Amino acid sequence: MKLVKYFALAAIVLSASTGAYAKDIKPWHDGFKCKDCHDQGLKSFPSDQSCLQCHDVDDLADATKRGGDEEWQNPHNNLHYGKELPCIECHSEHQKPETYQPLCLDCHTFKYEKFKG
Amino acid sequence: MERRNFLKMAGIGAITMGTAPAAFSATVCDKDVAFDKSYDVVIIGSGFAGLSAAIEAKRNGAKDVVIFEKLSMFGGNSAINGGLFAAPNTPMQAREGVNDSIETMVQDQLTAGRGIADEALLRHVATNAAEALQLTIEAGAEYHPYLQQLGGHSVARTYQTSVSCGAGITQPLLKMARKEGAVTQNRAKFEGFILNANNQVVGVKIREGYYFGREDSGKVINVKANRGVIMATGGFAQNIKLRMAQDPTLNHEVGCTNVEGSTGEGMLAMFKLGAVPVHLAHIQSGPWASPDEGGFGYVSNYSIYNFPHSVAIHCATGKRFMNEIADRKTRADAELGCRDQDGNPLPPIMITSYEHASQHPNCKKVLKYNVGWKFDSLEQIAERFNVPLTALEEQITEYNGYVKAGKDPQFGKIMDMAKDKYIKAPYTVVRLWPKAHYCQGGVQVNVNAEVLDSMSGEHIKGLYAAGEVTGGVHGVSRLGSCSIPECMVMGMTAGRNVMKG
Numbered sequence: 001m002k003l004v005k006y007f008a009l010a011a012i013v014l015s016a017s018t019g020a021y022a023k024d025i026k027p028w029h030d031g032f033k034c035k036d037c038h039d040q041g042l043k044s045f046p047s048d049q050s051c052l053q054c055h056d057v058d059d060l061a062d063a064t065k066r067g068g069d070e071e072w073q074n075p076h077n078n079l080h081y082g083k084e085l086p087c088i089e090c091h092s093e094h095q096k097p098e099t100y101q102p103l104c105l106d107c108h109t110f111k112y113e114k115f116k117g
Numbered sequence: 118m119e120r121r122n123f124l125k126m127a128g129i130g131a132i133t134m135g136t137a138p139a140a141f142s143a144t145v146c147d148k149d150v151a152f153d154k155s156y157d158v159v160i161i162g163s164g165f166a167g168l169s170a171a172i173e174a175k176r177n178g179a180k181d182v183v184i185f186e187k188l189s190m191f192g193g194n195s196a197i198n199g200g201l202f203a204a205p206n207t208p209m210q211a212r213e214g215v216n217d218s219i220e221t222m223v224q225d226q227l228t229a230g231r232g233i234a235d236e237a238l239l240r241h242v243a244t245n246a247a248e249a250l251q252l253t254i255e256a257g258a259e260y261h262p263y264l265q266q267l268g269g270h271s272v273a274r275t276y277q278t279s280v281s282c283g284a285g286i287t288q289p290l291l292k293m294a295r296k297e298g299a300v301t302q303n304r305a306k307f308e309g310f311i312l313n314a315n316n317q318v319v320g321v322k323i324r325e326g327y328y329f330g331r332e333d334s335g336k337v338i339n340v341k342a343n344r345g346v347i348m349a350t351g352g353f354a355q356n357i358k359l360r361m362a363q364d365p366t367l368n369h370e371v372g373c374t375n376v377e378g379s380t381g382e383g384m385l386a387m388f389k390l391g392a393v394p395v396h397l398a399h400i401q402s403g404p405w406a407s408p409d410e411g412g413f414g415y416v417s418n419y420s421i422y423n424f425p426h427s428v429a430i431h432c433a434t435g436k437r438f439m440n441e442i443a444d445r446k447t448r449a450d451a452e453l454g455c456r457d458q459d460g461n462p463l464p465p466i467m468i469t470s471y472e473h474a475s476q477h478p479n480c481k482k483v484l485k486y487n488v489g490w491k492f493d494s495l496e497q498i499a500e501r502f503n504v505p506l507t508a509l510e511e512q513i514t515e516y517n518g519y520v521k522a523g524k525d526p527q528f529g530k531i532m533d534m535a536k537d538k539y540i541k542a543p544y545t546v547v548r549l550w551p552k553a554h555y556c557q558g559g560v561q562v563n564v565n566a567e568v569l570d571s572m573s574g575e576h577i578k579g580l581y582a583a584g585e586v587t588g589g590v591h592g593v594s595r596l597g598s599c600s601i602p603e604c605m606v607m608g609m610t611a612g613r614n615v616m617k618g
Binding site for chain 2: 040044045069084107108
């Protein structure tokens with residue numbers, strides 16, 4: 001038991017020294033270091049431009065495009081805020097998916113089945 | 118103590134409190150601060166009022182205009198409202214042959230205001246509403262090709278954006294404001310005024326990099342306003358403590374249609390400065406909201422459109438219990454009276470013919486997202502909502518008689534918009550329960566959008582306010598679709614006058 005604890009601690013210390021530690025991140029972001037996203041310091045949220053280092057708003061809007069009467073339910077180009085809604089209003093790297101939801105669901109009962117968190 | 122000395126002391130207080138979180142609405146003297154940024158016009162809030170103020174300030178010669186928005190997204194509560202815009206003497210009224218006038222619109226609002234509305238402000242807004250509507254169209258807003266007659270209005274005078282939402286106006290206005298050269302900065306929270314030795318507002322404290330709910334996030338900077346500050350910060354319906362201080366019935370169990378940022382600090386800071394508090398206890402609940410979805414959702418606009426040709430039914434009795442197009446307060450109070458035998462809320466239902474309901478685009482949404490339902494018979498409705506069937510059938514037959522006669526002896530509803538619209542199968546049904554929606558109260562302004570001082574009665578130099586943050590315009594009950602014209606006209610007025618001052 002003690003050995004396990006010691007091993008776990010060592011693992012944390014080890015990963016801390018590499019800069020990627022403490023917080024789980026989404027599997028598709030494996031290999032990212034804290035500072036890759038936390039461009040305003042580690043104690044602050046990533047800025048609203050941070051995700052855009054890799055993601056393109058127009059591409060995202062295209063990928064989640066909806067047709068017909070759902071045109072404006074595209075989360076990346078929506079009725080209320082167009083393409084300007086900051087990512088962290090819906091997405092989170094470190095929280096468990098069951099503890100948060102996309103902003104739209106504050107008022108609507110939409111189903112975003114492909115939403116991965 | 119002289120006011121100036123008092124302010125100096127307040128300034129010292131603010132400095133000592135500077136490191137503490139939530140040190141908002143401190144007032145400091147400009148001698149004590151170094152300015153980090155400078156603009157001709159500083160606007161707080163990015164809803165209808167803030168955006169229209171920015172456009173007009175730029176068009177009236179402001180070198181630079183900034184809009185500071187507390188939330189991460191622009192548009193404030195305006196971006197999620199219903200997009201309903203009342204104006205007299207509009208092109209659509211001319212086309213539909215509706216006989217209306219500025220005076221009629223003012224009189225309708227005075228009636229709903231129950232004797233305490235501000236007639237001069239109402240007249241100023243009604244007089245300039247058609248021009249403000251035109252500004253939105255110029256910016257690119259599109260409207261449904263028909264007028265609606267909302268509760269308390271004596272004629273059909275309400276436009277609605279084709280997306281049935283205020284975002285159909287805020288999005289084009291935001292683009293237009295930026296095109297005119299206004300700077301827009303989000304996550305920027307107003308934290309107090311900066312005055313000069315003459316008690317003139319010459320700047321504001323802004324917390325940049327602010328994350329809503331994290332009061333110590335970001336950093337406070339001092340921003341100079343060369344011509345003036347326009348407060349367009351909206352209402353406080355999301356501030357439960359503050360709204361309960363005014364009206365204890367609006368507790369945490371009462372829903373709210375507003376964005377989370379509608380918490381009122383801008384208004385409170387103006388009170389601290391000396392602005393006149395008006396009608397704070399008059400907080401309006403929307404009688405068209407649904408307990409089956411959050412916020413404004415889809416049902417609100419669905420109900421607003423359908424009330425004129427629908428019946429609202431008390432589930433325990435199977436009978437109507439209100440004039441479906443009475444003003445908002447009358448209806449919200451009536452709905453709150455719908456209780457089961459233990460006194461628990463029993464949300465009433467609104468029954469509409471599917472044929473008529475489906476004319477509004479929200480009908481499809483309401484059915485699709487399971488916040489409204491379609492039925493083939495009254496039996497099905499009675500069973501689903503536990504309504505006494507015979508009473509319900511009798512009520513529908515009676516009501517259809519009123520449709521035919523064009524007169525409602527039961528509740529005195531104006532039946533013009535219900536002409537030939539009988540309640541018949543198939544039906545659509547939504548449930549109703551009021552949600553806190555709009556604060557009639559706020560700071561007192563005059564028709565120049567100047568904020569008045571409670572001690573001197575004069576206007577506070579360098580300070581303007583527009584939109585829901587102002588109070589007293591509507592009195593006891595604001596009529597539906599009268600907020601957008603007020604925000605737009607008073608925003609435009611503030612934007613023009615700040616450049617004259």
